[in-house]
Amino acid sequence: ETGVTQSPTHLIKTRGQQVTLRCSSQSGHNTVSWYQQALGQGPQFIFQYYREEENGRGNFPPRFSGLQFPNYSSELNVNALELDDSALYLCASSVTGRGEQYFGPGTRLTVT
Amino acid sequence: QQPVQSPQAVILREGEDAVINCSSSKALYSVHWYRQKHGEAPIFLMILLKGGEQKGHDKISASFNEKKQQSSLYLTASQLSYSGTYFCGTGTNFGNEKLTFGTGTRLTIIP
Numbered sequence: 001e002t003g004v005t006q007s008p009t010h011l012i013k014t015r016g017q018q019v020t021l022r023c024s025s026q027s028g029h030n031t032v033s034w035y036q037q038a039l040g041q042g043p044q045f046i047f048q049y050y051r052e053e054e055n056g057r058g059n060f061p062p063r064f065s066g067l068q069f070p071n072y073s074s075e076l077n078v079n080a081l082e083l084d085d086s087a088l089y090l091c092a093s094s095v096t097g098r099g100e101q102y103f104g105p106g107t108r109l110t111v112t
Numbered sequence: 113q114q115p116v117q118s119p120q121a122v123i124l125r126e127g128e129d130a131v132i133n134c135s136s137s138k139a140l141y142s143v144h145w146y147r148q149k150h151g152e153a154p155i156f157l158m159i160l161l162k163g164g165e166q167k168g169h170d171k172i173s174a175s176f177n178e179k180k181q182q183s184s185l186y187l188t189a190s191q192l193s194y195s196g197t198y199f200c201g202t203g204t205n206f207g208n209e210k211l212t213f214g215t216g217t218r219l220t221i222i223p
Binding site for chain 2: 004033035041042043044045048056058090094099100101102103104105106
């Protein structure tokens, strides 16, 4: 059974640029949630995707957007990057109706 | 509102016990516990659902007091591998939960 994978591992971008992060969910999981984790903080919920539609969003602006594909993989897109967007971005996959969420290794984004 | 975890940090000798608490101001359906080592993904430990249940495996167990909106994680006879930051994540509905995480408790086990 393949776990949750994310790419790229690290990324450095300039303020104002756009970035796309990718996540492949664990085999058999149909729901993907994205979290932002600033240094020394707990993960903060960005949004969740189920059946290729957004299924809930946290307190993040519209420049954070996402997609889920028929194979349940997902993308997180961030436009007009700001310095405060520098963080570890985690995706977690789960099965609808079961609570456990399993995290991928994350993408470390640095905005300069 | 972010759940509050206590203590913020604790240092133990190998073999000692630890208790980590998680308290929320919101009514909870579930509490999820994770351990995260530096530079790694959070690892799922267990989930507790409302109903006041307790769970455990190996030497790690947890309880959930729905009325008090609190959960506690118990680590007994701690091992070096238990070192890391522990997070509780709270959910308010079951199914496709959007977790709200606490600020974490850093646990250091020394030989």
